[in-house]
Amino acid sequence: MRNTIIRKWTSDWNKLYEEEARRLKDIFQEELIQIYHIGSTAIPTIGYAKPIIDIVIGLSNIDKTVLYDEKMCQLGYEVRGENGITDRRYYTKGGHNRSHHVHIYRAGHENINKHLQFKYYLMNHPEQARKYGQLKIELATKFPDDTSSYQQAKESFVTGLMEEAQEWSIIKKSYGYITRMTEAETQILVFQHPVKKAGIQIPKGTVKHRELPVDAVKREMEEETGLSNFPDIHYLIDDFWENDDGVIHHRYFYRLNIDETQDEWN
Structure with a gap:
């Protein structure tokens, strides 16, 4: 069972994303159309986050993802398939001490846009972002040794934020x-x-x-x-x-x- 660790937001997370993005671009090369830093480590206004770099990638042909599994393993990732989300290819790095999550979809997939809409909504609505950050701290204190319970406890709040983000006019x-x-x-x-x-x-x-x-x-x-x-x-x-x-x-x-x-x- 993984521990729930929350850290104060730091610009170092952006640097870690840039470093990993360069490695991923080297792997997927011409198949890679989109790559973005997503999740709480990409959103300074949240203030606090688990120190895990979430990256979403859009490939020109999602069916070719399997051809890159070996190189992803060499980079330290575990291949996890769809892992509960249809049309996604999911990779995790760091074992029980997660450092990176990579979510891969077909380029232009609606889930890529949802992630980005959520990111920019919270960057432009700092009060909502701060509430999310405070919730993270409270739940991490309540479930320090149970990441699964931590995720379930914040699910309804995040779902509400996602709905607000989708309604936000861009x-x-x-x-x-x-x-x-x-x-x-x-x-x-x-x-x-x-x-x-x-x-x-x-x-x-x-x-x-x-x-x-x-x-x-x-x-x-x-x-x-x-x-x-x-x-x-x-x-x-x-x-x-x-x-x-x-x-x-x-x-x-x-x-x-x-x-x-x-x-x-x-």
Whole structure:
């Protein structure tokens, strides 16, 4: 039975994540599409956490995960399969003294977005985060030698936070990579922003309330480029990105193929 240990939050946990992320990138290489630091060690506003680095990874092909099991074992991980969560591949490091958890999904899986929404919700709602941190301390005192009871006791509180996080409004943006084939070469549409320092960009726009991101990208592409009737629209990936002003954007990326268009226009 593992002990429940709670530590004061430290920026060292971010450093440990960066170090481990580099090792994981070396293992999964081109299959790796997304990698993020999640869980309490990624959220300074919580104040306290178990000293375990949680990492979520999105792979282009989840079925290929088994090909990397041996390398993960060499890195010190134990292969644990789905471990109760459908479509997940789970790895733990450190035995009874856990140091890392790695959760792997297909890139773009809804559970990756849930983890990130939860993380940014608590980073932007410090009072709720502090309550969570205090609960951790109370339960660790109550169940010092029983991690299972500790987890069960905080489950209802965490479920409530997760529901709040999913309701929290984040700015959604749809980005379009508009491509065409010219002499067997793929070309991409870009534009020079009228604000010179903004430089070269791809067209994008904000997803309206109750609008699907895929519908937003079609609307925004027509508004920003004048083009319409795209025969093929392919979802590529989505992620969470923090702007310089601290505002969180949930960004959706699409590729839109078009047969013919001009080379340049205003």
